[in-house]
Amino acid sequence: MRSLFGPVFFLGFIGLAVFMISHGVALGWLPALLVVAIVLSYACEKRWPYQVNWNKSQKDTARDYTHAAVNETFNVLGVAAIPLLAMWLPDRELWPKDWPLGFQFLLVLPIADLGITLVHYASHRWPLLWRLHAVHHSVTRMYGFNGLMKHPLHQMLEALGGTLPLLLLGMPLEVAALLAFAIAIQLLLQHSNVDMRIGWLRYIFAWAPLHRLHHLKYGTAGDVNFALFFSFWDRLLGTALDYRRYTVTDNDLGIGDRPDYPVAYLAQLVEPFRREQPAHPPAPVPATLREALIKDS
Template identity: 65%
Template sequence: MRHLFRYLYAPCFSLGLIGLAVWLVGYLHATLWLLPLLLVVAIGLSWLAESWLPYAVEWNQPRQDRRRDTLHALINESLNALGVLSIPLVAALLPIGTLWPHAWPLWLQVLAAIVVADLGITLVHWLSHRSALLWRLHAVHHSVRRMYGLNGLMKHPLHQALEALAGTAPLILLGMPVDIAALLAFAVAIQLLLQHSNVDMRIGFLRHLMAWAPVHRFHHLKYGTAGDVNFALFFSVWDRLLGTAFHHPHYRIASDDLGIGSQPDYPDEYLAQLAEPFRDTAGHQAPPPLPVGLQRSVEQMHTQMP
């Protein structure tokens, strides 16, 4: 049973929950306010799966971070909801186009929105590891010292706003309807839960397509630029194009591999994390060296980057 669960969890969690949301909103015409409730259910299912089959048992133990991560999730998802609700106002103020493919099936409209948004979000994410200013905001997300579903929703609100703007601005200008925007926001939240999941999942060849936890964990390595890999939110193809795709099937990531190597004392409290990007950074130090098990693979990958 556990062996089968390892292989079925990721596709069933992703396609099942996003598909359920599309069916409820698009075909049963349920209110969009059902989506936050469905997200709460998804968080509960993620927690149950992590408890039953964890990738790292110690990652299920809070490190004085549960309240903080809950605050990040509540505030960031509330901001997402406000962003969706503001679309009619934006449409009234800007010259919104009429190119949106309303005649397409709803599921195909959602998929198209995901692909476009994924590209914009991925590029901002990639730039955030190359711009010192953007990194200050993005570092909040990289300060985690354990990986589990809920901390996928842990971001500085300003950085989340930049990603959301890059991902949704083209869609809004094309005339994206509010229901598609709401389903897109829900799909992003589900993907973030799955991408940071502590479930000991197996995804096999799907790692070449989907940026799920076994791929994304390497992005959170604390060893300097070793984590400058696997930037994609949904689809690994963007990392193939950027030359940043990386996977080491035999390296098992532990708590000691996570965090920000140059800032081991990064603050843990919510308000302190909001303020940290605007503080002096003179206290940075050299990151720790790569473990022997990773060194050759990471160095080879970086020499092949464009």
């Protein structure tokens, strides 16, 4: 089951969503399907945890629920606004409307993924973007649901990076809704606390065994594995890292020079706009992690 979890969860939920919408099921059923995915994610994390401690609340559950509710509401509103946006954009008839819905979805996935990945990459290099993105990196445990934990402004920037070219090409409402749903499913997998074994699929999909390394708090050690869906983008960017000799714990997560980063939801919304950002010495890299990096390099 540890080997099957990733591909079955990803292909099962996204494939079911494409099938439903292709056969005339209303888009309003996608949020209900996402709730089913979240519940199943929780159940599997309880059954096969990567870290048992990550299943326990650290006074962050209500905050994560709030982040997810706000951000997913904005996603729904953004998708719903596409018909209004289409009224303002010229129709150049560039979109392959005659393709089956499934093929249209397969077309948008790598394009959106590249745009989101580049915004994510820039967010670790530009201080103003990092201030917004730091909200996501403040987590001190990783479980599927806090993949949805982002500052709403940063989520908007990622969404624009991933979808603006597609919207200009005339991406239909149904395809945009499927893309938003697929992103939510992928975020559940990226941050999952399931001790999944993904084998050769790590060369294709950017799931939790790779993305946990991105959340390391030790300076630039976490400036790796930026991709949302497909790990090959990181190989093209030169930011791919896959070492399996080190087990990530809650002591490895967070922001190394901001151990006092606010935990409460409203405080996290305001934090990026504070003029003075408290500075602390960077967290020292544990000896065992240094050894793992040396051996795998």
